[in-house]
Amino acid sequence: MTPKILTVDDSRIVRMLITRALQGYDCLIVEATNGEEGLAAALLEKPDLILLDVTMPVMDGFELLARLRQESDLAKVPIIMLTAESSQESVARADGLGVSGYVAKPFKEEELRDRINAIIPLSAKS
Amino acid sequence: MTPTTTTTPILASKYAMKPTPESVSRLGALVAVRGGEFDQIAKLIAADRALTVRLLGDDVPATGAADEIERQIFRLGIEPILVLAMSEPLVNAVHRTFETMTGIALEIVEIDETTDSDELLFTSSLSISGRANGRVYLRLGEDFNRALAAKVLGIAAADANAADLRDVLAELSNMTVGSFQSNLCDAGLTCKLSVPEVSSGAVFAPPKVPRGRHRTFGFRHDGMLLLVDILVQFAG
Numbered sequence: 494m495t496p497k498i499l500t501v502d503d504s505r506i507v508r509m510l511i512t513r514a515l516q517g518y519d520c521l522i523v524e525a526t527n528g529e530e531g532l533a534a535a536l537l538e539k540p541d542l543i544l545l546d547v548t549m550p551v552m553d554g555f556e557l558l559a560r561l562r563q564e565s566d567l568a569k570v571p572i573i574m575l576t577a578e579s580s581q582e583s584v585a586r587a588d589g590l591g592v593s594g595y596v597a598k599p600f601k602e603e604e605l606r607d608r609i610n611a612i613i614p615l616s617a618k619s
Numbered sequence: 620m621t622p623t624t625t626t627t628p629i630l631a632s633k634y635a636m637k638p639t640p641e642s643v644s645r646l647g648a649l650v651a652v653r654g655g656e657f658d659q660i661a662k663l664i665a666a667d668r669a670l671t672v673r674l675l676g677d678d679v680p681a682t683g684a685a686d687e688i689e690r691q692i693f694r695l696g697i698e699p700i701l702v703l704a705m706s707e708p709l710v711n712a713v714h715r716t717f718e719t720m721t722g723i724a725l726e727i728v729e730i731d732e733t734t735d736s737d738e739l740l741f742t743s744s745l746s747i748s749g750r751a752n753g754r755v756y757l758r759l760g761e762d763f764n765r766a767l768a769a770k771v772l773g774i775a776a777a778d779a780n781a782a783d784l785r786d787v788l789a790e791l792s793n794m795t796v797g798s799f800q801s802n803l804c805d806a807g808l809t810c811k812l813s814v815p816e817v818s819s820g821a822v823f824a825p826p827k828v829p830r831g832r833h834r835t836f837g838f839r840h841d842g843m844l845l846l847v848d849i850l851v852q853f854a855g
Contacts, residue, residue, distance in 0.1 A: 504786070548797070
């Protein structure tokens with residue numbers, strides 16, 4: 494089955510970079526632009542992996558992360574933080590909420606793809 | 620919550636993240652003794668030749684520098700010294716962001732009052748608030764903004780529209796300042812970052828902030844100029 498990846502980031506540039514990093518691989522990308530949209534999309538789409546920014550309007554990434562962990566259907570979904578907030582405190586906070594990965598911006602597309610691939614193996618499109 | 624020093628390297632290793640840079644550790648040491656004795660601060664600075672040169676100039680002898688630094692701190696106060704110590708993390712964040720996201724290796728250039736910045740009409744600003752309050756500004760001209768948008772988006776420079784210019788500059792600012800702000804947090808100056816605001820068309824003038832400290836850093840690529848300004852005020 495085609496893996497579904499939810500990206501939650503208010504920057505269209507970052508969402509575009511993620512899509513570009515994954516083009517050529519068999520996966521479905523769903524986009525949300527803030528934590529509130531991200532929660533709604535996660536509940537509806539039941540993604541296999543979530544890429545999550547921290548600083549966003551409406552609801553930030555940490556609040557969304559905490560909310561996702563309270564949802565029985567989503568509590569175990571792997572989450573990779575993709576954020577410019579890379580302080581030791583932020584990493585420790587995300588770790589405490591059970592994230593599967595932490596990628597600091599700026600990032601290389603190959604690096605992000607490798608981190609995703611380590612969690613949900615991606616197949617090249619035929 | 621501040622993580623303990625024993626868990627930090629483990630987490631950095633767990634998530635394959637880079638260790639805390641030396642310049643950030645030094646800033647942290649300065650922050651930690653900020654309310655302490657001037658001689659302690661002077662010794663910390665004197666142990667770093669680059670920082671000593673930035674404060675006192677090239678011709679300062681290695682021996683006796685601590686005494687001269689102590690006199691400078693007495694004269695200027697500690698806040699300009701902290702802003703000086705922020706220089707390296709900020710400059711490193713600019714280099715890392717632009718090189719990673721655009722492949723452009725920026726050359727650092729001296730900035731003085733003769734530097735013509737009138738054509739730098741695209742400004743992105745982010746505020747930081749907490750123990751360090753202030754703003755960081757990135758200023759550049761349309762040619763450079765267009766070249767960066769082309770690199771990031773993989774399009775021809777001429778094809779970048781107004782939204783491309785604005786969004787790419789906002790994201791490069793966010794990454795640069797986010798990385799820098801994380802360094803400030805790791806140095807003990809816990810602070811939060813705002814969403815970037817991009818404006819165009821107005822010549823930049825730093826706002827007047829009581830006891831605010833302002834520094835400008837210049838970078839060049841292919842004849843195009845980028846100026847990065849930091850305006851900072853320290854809370855208690």
